[in-house]
Amino acid sequence: MKNFISVNKLKENFKNIVVLDIRFDLHDPEYGEKIYNEEHIEGSFFIDLNRDLAGEKKEHGGARPLPKMEEFIDKIEKLGITKDSSIVVYDENMVAAARAFWMFKYIGHENVKILDGGYPEWIKKGGLVSQEKTSSPENSSYSFEIQKDIYIEISEVKEAIESKDISLIECRSYERYLGLTEPLYSKPGHIPTALSIDSKSLLKDGKVKSVKELKEIFKRLNNSKNIVFSCGSGVNASLDYTVYSEFFSNGKVYIGSYSDWISYPENLIEIKDEN
Structure with missing residues (x-):
């Protein structure tokens, strides 16, 4: 790889x-x-x-x-x-x-x-x-x-929510995605329309999974022109981006991530499974 x-x-x-x-x-x-x-x-x-x-x-x-x-x-x-x-x-x-x-x-x-x-x-x-x-x-x-093409601002995230050509990916744990637990931030949940791909799901015994396994995880994103990875503060999202970019060049990271999103009171959040 x-x-x-x-x-x-x-x-x-x-x-x-x-x-x-x-x-x-x-x-x-x-x-x-x-x-x-x-x-x-x-x-x-x-x-x-x-x-x-x-x-x-x-x-x-x-x-x-x-x-x-x-x-x-x-x-x-x-x-x-x-x-x-x-x-x-x-x-x-x-x-x-x-x-x-x-x-x-x-x-x-x-x-x-x-x-x-x-x-x-x-x-x-x-x-x-x-x-x-x-x-x-x-x-x-x-x-x-x-390289501005791998970075995304909150304004573009809002556009992504309305676009069928862009997939938002939440990279924190599934429990945090659903809002069942939130150890770091004041509001549990995720950005609306975001799909869940926990960064830990890309690893096996502490190492990156096989190419076959990874392609299976990412195959549901094949119809999206751009992929935006988000987490809590742009850390876990970077791992999803790194693994995804092994195969594809249309990945971006929302560095502000969920902690930036919830800093705006008017921004909606979701606690349902959108996968």
């Missing part, structure tokens, strides 16, 4: 790859850096989901809006990343890593992959780990070009 790399392939090509640790806990913002300092893939650099891959939370825009691009570019330049760098991102369940994958695609970076199975698979297969913080190389210069 073009967007994922196995542990064995990473081991074989490690010297030519920039490896980024994106481990994160949605309920504990300090978790990622803490466990990185305890142990990480040897030679990897830490990227923080909240500080590096998201901007300041405001009234609208969602819980994890896009960061200022100049700040994100400054961060990767400090890691010596250039337009030609081969990048592998990893975490523990491939969700936060997918947000990093999407961010690199958004700035037009070609060669970026997610470590299939993440850190648990690396440990399982005896990959080298370290407790030492990786020394940063010399700063690079990164020239980027925003």
Whole structure:
């Protein structure tokens, strides 16, 4: 698969790859850096989901809006990343890593992959780990070009609700989709007309499912001209986007997602199954 790399392939090509640790806990913002300092893939650099891959939370825009691009570019330049760098991102369940994958695609970076199975698979297969913080190389210069075709604003989401050519996909758990539980936001439910494809349904034993299984999951979207992935704050949606883009090029991510949608009191929500 073009967007994922196995542990064995990473081991074989490690010297030519920039490896980024994106481990994160949605309920504990300090978790990622803490466990990185305890142990990480040897030679990897830490990227923080909240500080590096998201901007300041405001009234609208969602819980994890896009960061200022100049700040994100400054961060990767400090890691010596250039337009030609081969990048592998990893975490523990491939969700936060997918947000990093999407961010690199958004700035037009070609060669970026997610470590299939993440850190648990690396440990399982005896990959080298370290407790030492990786020394940063010399700063690079990164020239980027925003790829607007994989990003969608709330105004376009409203248009999608009325369009038969666009499918909205809710990537949080089915229970949250139905409004049976909502641990993070004030209003349970989902954006009207959204179908449910839980990001966890794309994985099996912590790794991406087979091509056959994935195509079966996505086949009901074949008649849609564009697909918009949404979740709570544009994290789980990035995993659905990454897997979907293995096969199709018409996927977009609503980064503001449900947390942005419900920040407007007039926006309707649904708690029924629309699949």
